[in-house]
Amino acid sequence: MAMVYLFDIAARQAEWLAAHQAIVARNIANADTPGYKAAAAMDFEATLDRTELVLARTDARHIGISDAIVPSVRQQRGSSWDTAHSGNNVSLENELIKLGDGSRAYALNAGLVKAFHRMMLASIKV
Amino acid sequence: MIDQLSATMTIAASGLAAQSMRLRIVSENLANAQSTATRQGGDPYRRKTIVFADELDRLTGIDVVTIQKIRRDTAPFPTEYRPGDPGANQSGYVKLPNVNTIVEMADMREANRSYEANLQVIKQAREMISMTIDLLRGTS
Secondary structure, three states: OHHHHHHHHHHHHHHHHHHHHHHHHHHHHOOOOOOOOOEEEOOHHHHHHOOOOOOOOOOOOOOOOOOOOOOOEEEOOOOOOOOOOOOOOOOHHHHHHHHHHHHHHHHHHHHHHHHHHHHHHHHHHO | OOOHHHHHHHHHHHHHHHHHHHHHHHHHHHHOOOOOOOOOOOOOOOOEEEEEEEEEEOOOOEEEEEEEEEEEOOOOOOEEEOOOOOOOOOOOEEEOOOOOHHHHHHHHHHHHHHHHHHHHHHHHHHHHHHHHHHHHHHOO
């Protein structure tokens, strides 16, 4: 059923958005750290397209890689707005825009999931 | 690995802590802007500076911001001719702290701005968490 896939992709996007917010949070927290370079998350499409080989965990003591998809972080080059004398290239404005975008996308995602869920419930109720 | 949104909150909270420490250093500098030496020819208050660092929190596996070091400003002290001062040297000059009030004010504004940005991150993360919770609540 196609709907199930929709839920899966929505959950993946929510996970990606959460990781994206964590990266933005790290940039903002380090806005005054000398030499810190702003990081950016690999975009969702690329993260989704990439197939990853994850080691199987057969024992609880194995060091696991988390099941959630964590977007690989890449360093920003040249795309930042300004570089301070200390070598820090975090632009608070830019990061806050990214934060707002992430939050808006998350709201859209949650709204869509809600709508899908309502649709499924409607089919059950009949 | 903890949940990414809780990680967001932890990182932003570390930013808040770092910026409030910065504000504390600024207040120490401002409060001591006139603290001269009490013995003859001694050094007055030396301005403090703060250095942040990006550090991996080993417990949670996330990168937080920490205070790497609190340094002393090595800039030379300005002097003023004040023969009656207890800290004055043989020729009557007294060393004043190397604190520039305008610079401290600018630093304070900057700390304030960064603090606000970190608060905004926490607000957005909380909103996202409550949106997720609303998914369960909304459809009955």
